[in-house]
Amino acid sequence: MAAVTLKDVAERAGVSIKTVSNVVRDAPRVSDATREHVMRAVRELGYRPNASARRLRTGRSGLIALAVPDLATPYFAELAQHVRAQAAKLGLTVLIEETLGDAKEELRLATGVGAALLDGVILSPLHASLDQLAPVASEFPLVLLGERNYERDRLTADHVLIDNVAAAREATAHLAGLGRTRIAAIGVDRKASATSRQRLEGFQLALHTAGLTYDPRLAPTVQDFDRHNGLLAMRTLARLPAGVRPDAVFCFSDMLAVGALRALHEAGLSVPGDVAVAGIDGSDEALYSTPSLTSVVPDRAAIASLAVKCLATRIRSEEDPAPFEVHTAPHWLETRESTVGGRLALP
Amino acid sequence: MAAVTLKDVAERAGVSIKTVSNVVRDAPRVSDATREHVMRAVRELGYRPNASARRLRTGRSGLIALAVPDLATPYFAELAQHVRAQAAKLGLTVLIEETLGDAKEELRLATGVGAALLDGVILSPLHASLDQLAPVASEFPLVLLGERNYERDRLTADHVLIDNVAAAREATAHLAGLGRTRIAAIGVDRKASATSRQRLEGFQLALHTAGLTYDPRLAPTVQDFDRHNGLLAMRTLARLPAGVRPDAVFCFSDMLAVGALRALHEAGLSVPGDVAVAGIDGSDEALYSTPSLTSVVPDRAAIASLAVKCLATRIRSEEDPAPFEVHTAPHWLETRESTVGGRLALP
Known part of the structure; x- marks a missing residue:
């Protein structure tokens, strides 16, 4: 399947790339006639808007990742559902990744393929150290779940945890x-x-x-x-x-x-x-x-809500980052x- | 974080975009000196190879998705681990998606954001009908898990199931x-x-x-x-x-x-x-x-192996698709x- 581009659609419809982009992004002030005309070309060519192209254009993909050690552990599978629900409220789509607790995989997720595509990552690290993760957090929106050995005055990332x-x-x-x-x-x-x-x-x-x-x-x-x-x-x-x-x-x-x-x-x-x-x-x-x-x-719902809100704030303020924070969620027996x-x- | 492009790296290194691309793709016949020179610019600018750009360039992203109804169901969480392991053997990275059994979400996954980015999808549909999925399977590599009401002589997608x-x-x-x-x-x-x-x-x-x-x-x-x-x-x-x-x-x-x-x-x-x-x-x-x-x-390992191999074949032969098939995995009491x-x- 050869990738169909905005340009292909524009040529087929006989309009500018900008017009196609406006239609595809559902921008206001596009006439119904133009919209219908362009969408016919979109359908004929099988064009699909591209998440990564969207990120290049807007600086945002609307995609975040949740990376947990092990989905076969019910705690993480149940947490993932809460994170998806909270993210959906903010219009974010969640990709779920499993690290199997491998430190290299934990780092790769925050720095490799993912970063080019994702707006940010919620990571529950098992073995990557804070020293390893600190440079990532300083250049990419990252929220860490779970308790770590941090000192409050030397936080290197945002944390969400219980006491x-x-x-x-x-x-x-x-x-x-x-x-x-x-x-x-x-x-x-x-x-x-x-x-x-x-x-x-x-x-x-x-x-x-x-x-x-x-x-x-x-x-x-x-x-x-x-x-x-x-x-x-x-x-x-x-x-x-x-x-x-x-x-x-x-x-x-x-x-x-x-x-x-x-x-x-x-x-x-x-x-x-x-x-x-x-x-x-x-x-x-x-x-x-x-x-x-x-x-x-x-309180999984609270953990998910704190993590997603914290990440969304970090994404919004990427150019002007606030100090890192620790958020504590409730628990009960x-x-x-x-x-x-x-x-x-x-x- | 402004996206750094191949062009930015080429300008910094004073080489052609093609040379940067060769280095980043780890192509053969690049001298060690050139590689080192370009990689210094890559590091200095914080350039990250982009999965979607890779797909545009090579036609492949190396990413597939596994979409299951519910990760809090241990069966699916355990299956996901097997799929990841099998995919890794073929050099494929798996993104895991949860549909919550929603037919619209099941279809979206195979046709929306995902398709622009993914080479193919393994989907365990609960409620999307085969008639709904058939057009997707005909234009995008898709393997369905689980039993469906198909007739052998009118298969509309590849299936992996147990008896x-x-x-x-x-x-x-x-x-x-x-x-x-x-x-x-x-x-x-x-x-x-x-x-x-x-x-x-x-x-x-x-x-x-x-x-x-x-x-x-x-x-x-x-x-x-x-x-x-x-x-x-x-x-x-x-x-x-x-x-x-x-x-x-x-x-x-x-x-x-x-x-x-x-x-x-x-x-x-x-x-x-x-x-x-x-x-x-x-x-x-x-x-x-x-x-x-x-x-x-x-036999989860067999289901995962059959599904991944079947999808990989379908991705390779996208231009010249083979007839759809049913693959039956073993089970025991x-x-x-x-x-x-x-x-x-x-x-």
């Missing part, structure tokens, strides 16, 4: 409030990601407040925040001798918690009778699991069967 | 083989989608083979193949009087089955003791649910706790 320390602290305090005393944490990350470290910090703060001692045997490391790692970690914990074995566990993601529930089922341990389980993400999978999973729910027991009916 | 009638038949035969006699179906679609009708056909064939009679009371309609509709349908079935109430249920998706498991838990019915449950999709969520869910597993009971350890 992870508080979130982890609330979930752990809930477990302690049930009278559990040997509370485990699943999600200590060998790579010491910011998410993992902040959730561990909140976990330890809650233990301290409850007068409990942190026992490293109850905090096995994981490689990833997925179901399989939750399964493996909980199997390890379930094999600990009585007296050490946990009676509760806070998992640093719902996927880890789903894996932990499965390991407890395999081991013949009851939830929450033997072990109470809480997660974080507020995923639909957690709501429908049996037992339904107590989880910290980040939803207690369900996996900690309080009983048989809850879903709405 | 849904056989898949539903095998799952239902498994339930009948366990001695269940009142087998329900959850997934009869008010919109009579092809997927729903073919799975119902396989379900009915298996009942017939087992000498069981189809009871419409055991086939409630759903609005969507999601967890919530599975929950509602199973609640209705669980309220049927003894003697009518099902002792097994085949759900037309894993999400429906997850909702059904939850409704059975709420009703205090045991799985598989009171009711055996089977799904279809082979999702990770089904594997990790408690009880783990018996499911028909479509994985029996787990929700039908055979016990306590299975995951790998």
Whole structure:
């Protein structure tokens, strides 16, 4: 299919390129007769307006990208829907990209093919460092999702996040409030990601407040925040001798918690009778699991709305950028069967 | 950010546009000295090769899109990962789009912004009809995923699918083989989608083979193949009087089955003791649910590989298109706790 250009359409219609451009852009003050005449040539030639050409002409394509580590993680798939809905309100189309947490891919997305085509990028980086991303953010509209190790006075990009320390602290305090005393944490990350470290910090703060001692045997490391790692970690914990074995566990993601529930089922341990389980993400999978999973729910709609608005502002002010900012979205704890027991009916 | 053009780079480097183009395209027979000289200008000006410009120049952008109804459905999110992996092998980059099953959006994706930029589209349509899609397929590389109501001698696009009638038949035969006699179906679609009708056909064939009679009371309609509709349908079935109430249920998706498991838990019915449950999709969520869910597993890697290869062929032969084809990917049944009971350890 040879690309049909504005020029081809103009020649066919016997009008100027400017006139074709006006019709195609739906500009005002084009007569109906002219519009109809030009659109006939557009149809005959199969001309399609070109997003990148639009960017060259207007400086904007109306396209932004959302780049997340993994679409098979429900948290990101559900977040993507909110971002699309929020972007649509501002007339922006969202392309969704999956980085699989690869630092090079994360950088490529913000600097490679994408930048020529896109007005901006919302990126949830797993492994690209802020130092790597800083030059990108300084020359291209970029909003980062998720907690990073930034210092407020040396921000290198816009951030949207929840207060992870508080979130982890609330979930752990809930477990302690049930009278559990040997509370485990699943999600200590060998790579010491910011998410993992902040959730561990909140976990330890809650233990301290409850007068409990942190026992490293109850905090096995994981490689990833997925179901399989939750399964493996909980199997390890379930094999600990009585007296050490946990009676509760806070998992640093719902996927880890789903894996932990499965390991407890395999081991013949009851939830929450033997072990109470809480997660974080507020995923639909957690709501429908049996037992339904107590989880910290980040306000996804707020995260999406903050990220899209922040990016739109950055795109508008590209020539005269404002200082970078941190936006914190709300979260709350939803207690369900996996900690309080009983048989809850879903709405 | 003003767009930097090849011309800007050529002027800065004091060479021809053709030379810059050769360097940027990594063409052979460019001296190292020239390459280094031009690349310095590229870096100084922040020039980025433009995907759409590349398409105008070479006729190809190297970009394809995968458009699925809903990324929050694990089946599609997991499929997307396979498509990306397969496309990468052929040097193609995949943009992922979500249609939310809207027919207009499905058509827009194949004809609007996308087409100017993309080499081709893999589309999993829910509601756009083949008649609507046929003109698109005739002028733009398009591969359709999933079963449609086509007749082999009047194909209007390439298709990749599994044998849904056989898949539903095998799952239902498994339930009948366990001695269940009142087998329900959850997934009869008010919109009579092809997927729903073919799975119902396989379900009915298996009942017939087992000498069981189809009871419409055991086939409630759903609005969507999601967890919530599975929950509602199973609640209705669980309220049927003894003697009518099902002792097994085949759900037309894993999400429906997850909702059904939850409704059975709420009703205090045991799985598989009171009711055996089977799904279809082979999702990770089904594997990790408690009880783990018996499911028909479509060979996602094969579906992705067939779709990408088929699209790549169609892109290559755009000027001289071959007849449309149907490609059938394998599937198999994985029996787990929700039908055979016990306590299975995951790998």
